[in-house]
Amino acid sequence: MAIILRSMVCMSFPLTFFLMACTGGNSVPKTTPVVEVKENKVPLFNADSAYQYVAGQMAFGNRIPNTEAHARTAQWLASELRRHGAEVIVQEAPVTAYDNTVLNAQNIIGQFNPEKKDRVLLLAHWDSRPFADYDKNPANIKKPVPGANDGASGVGVLLEIARLLGKENPGKGIDIMFVDAEDYGTPSFATSQAGDNTWALGTQYWARRPHKPGYRAKYAILLDMVGARNATFLKEGFSNHYASYLVDKVWKTGQKLGYSSYFVEKKGGYINDDHYYVNTMARIPAIDIIHLDPDSETGFFPYWHTVDDTLDKIDPATLEAVGRTVTYLLYND
Numbered sequence: 001m002a003i004i005l006r007s008m009v010c011m012s013f014p015l016t017f018f019l020m021a022c023t024g025g026n027s028v029p030k031t032t033p034v035v036e037v038k039e040n041k042v043p044l045f046n047a048d049s050a051y052q053y054v055a056g057q058m059a060f061g062n063r064i065p066n067t068e069a070h071a072r073t074a075q076w077l078a079s080e081l082r083r084h085g086a087e088v089i090v091q092e093a094p095v096t097a098y099d100n101t102v103l104n105a106q107n108i109i110g111q112f113n114p115e116k117k118d119r120v121l122l123l124a125h126w127d128s129r130p131f132a133d134y135d136k137n138p139a140n141i142k143k144p145v146p147g148a149n150d151g152a153s154g155v156g157v158l159l160e161i162a163r164l165l166g167k168e169n170p171g172k173g174i175d176i177m178f179v180d181a182e183d184y185g186t187p188s189f190a191t192s193q194a195g196d197n198t199w200a201l202g203t204q205y206w207a208r209r210p211h212k213p214g215y216r217a218k219y220a221i222l223l224d225m226v227g228a229r230n231a232t233f234l235k236e237g238f239s240n241h242y243a244s245y246l247v248d249k250v251w252k253t254g255q256k257l258g259y260s261s262y263f264v265e266k267k268g269g270y271i272n273d274d275h276y277y278v279n280t281m282a283r284i285p286a287i288d289i290i291h292l293d294p295d296s297e298t299g300f301f302p303y304w305h306t307v308d309d310t311l312d313k314i315d316p317a318t319l320e321a322v323g324r325t326v327t328y329l330l331y332n333d
Helices: 047-058 068-083 148-167 201-208 237-256 274-280 316-332
Strands: 002-005 018-021 087-096 102-112 119-125 173-179 219-224 233-235 263-267 286-290
Touching (some): 047 068, 047 148, 068 102, 148 173, 148 219, 173 201, 219 316
Parallel strands (some): 119 219, 233 263
Antiparallel strands (some): 087 102, 102 173
């Protein structure tokens, strides 16, 4: 899920022009060869492992709130975080969808070095969308989205990072949070639009009721749609507005590591994604690493919110670009 604000100059609220929106087979990386850089005890991010974590989620089926597949996926995610040494909190988050359906959402938080006050928050949404409302085939628009890239890719990268944190302690507090009910926002075919805040419901719930009272983090990084082949990560608008220093740090790191064709020196539109509520409600500086394509019809990757967002669209090379960049920061920042 996401909402694009295409205007790049208006930052007064309320927002004035939104377009509903939110973002794959193995291939040769499109990057320049990876540049060797000196790293301070950075464990090797394994792209094949991250890919298997994406596949593991897909094996459960559609991760739609209030379904058996959703419940089984939640149990698996929590158990994987525990297996890698995290202290896990499962936050029950009953939220109300655009159509007044009560969703039994769960935010799953894995805490590494929970005693540390200096913390970093990494997050991705783990649910999948119940409506393929941007599918070009009208017969598919009320079918569920498999969510390989839009959801599972970010979680896959974070599960691999959790594995690394369990093997080599970075000595700082790191929280990995899988947020729920992100992609249940008002579909394009709805007879009435319920507003922008029908998206990212799990994050809004958490921002009002953190898993620990008074929770703070130095910054937060959201991963959304980070697995498609030839992905481009533009500097998203709200990220620049609230945490430009962090955007610059992440992009420069990715470019230094040889992933300049992924981490593009270009500004993107404003996306009303989970990080927006982390910034505005939780008051934690947060950025969004998200696949943006200004030349596509939707502004995202070609299979966004369609039935074709499937595992064969995931490219380990893209997972590696994002995963290695974030991992480097965790051990060197």
